[in-house]
Amino acid sequence: MGKIAAAVAGLVALLVLLAAAGAGSLLSGFGGGTQQPNSSALSDIPPDYLILYREAAATCPGLPWSVLAAIGKVETDHGRSTLPGVHSGTNSAGAAGPMQFLLPTFNAVVHRTPPPPGGANPPSPYNPHDAIYAAAAYLCESGARNGKDIPGAIKTYNHADWYVAEVLTQAQAYVSAAGLGAETAPGPAALEAINYAEGQLGLPYEWGGDGPAAGDAGFDCSGLTKAAYAAAGITLPRVAQDQYDAGPRVPVGQALEPGDLVFYGTPKDIHHVGLYIGGGQMIDAPRPGKAVRIEPHRYAGDGYVGATRPA
Known part of the structure; x- marks a missing residue:
């Protein structure tokens, strides 16, 4: 021994x-x-x-x-x-x-x-x-x-x-290291947002939906991210374009952190947003007919624009 x-x-x-x-x-x-x-x-x-x-x-x-x-x-x-x-x-x-x-x-x-x-x-x-x-x-x-x-x-x-x-x-x-090119562990607000979003998994996509708490059956993409950060005490604009514009932006080349918002489209025409949870995955409300789910935040032809860090 x-x-x-x-x-x-x-x-x-x-x-x-x-x-x-x-x-x-x-x-x-x-x-x-x-x-x-x-x-x-x-x-x-x-x-x-x-x-x-x-x-x-x-x-x-x-x-x-x-x-x-x-x-x-x-x-x-x-x-x-x-x-x-x-x-x-x-x-x-x-x-x-x-x-x-x-x-x-x-x-x-x-x-x-x-x-x-x-x-x-x-x-x-x-x-x-x-x-x-x-x-x-x-x-x-x-x-x-x-x-x-x-x-x-x-x-x-x-x-x-x-x-x-x-x-x-x-x-x-278990593997994060702040400032060393790797993802950091989520802070309290980011973790609260992630925990909220986890609780919405499986709800249906609903255009303009703000979730059951607002009387809707489900969420659209920006309704989910807004509600997630509202649970953490952080107010976000309602639509994806305004959320992107509100920032603060994650500099190009800097590693994402759990809790970041990831955006798709063009800088002036954002059409989708998800909540990054680490490991290359995000929680999002993808599109009509699809439920709130976990999926890779990057894929071929995704139109990824960048990320913001509300927390």
């Missing part, structure tokens, strides 16, 4: 040095495996879990360790939760262990992709080593391989849009 403890301490020391000296190499979004944990990750994630997240994510090309860690955080606070089903038994939904697997799902995953030596024999969902490697394998086979569909893989883990948004936001918070 002394050697294991020494190895853990040595890795943590190395990660601290990397975070301090190599933070400039952090990648924006979730596109690569070279992201280093920031001070928030180092202080929040138990060292043995951090090692497992990073090593398990490496078994799936394109799966960022921060996404795996964010799931562990959201599910059980990295195994620290004392709720039923974390350390024994199951919760009311039948989920077990630090990564909250349904037992049939866990058994099927470890049968298809057995975890490497180092866990329980046979593999157990309560063993952090087995649970984290199984979660990586499950995400990988659900769309995370080669970064193909990270949000889709997360939604397979838990079939809720709010869950996807919460995991993406938490993952970004």
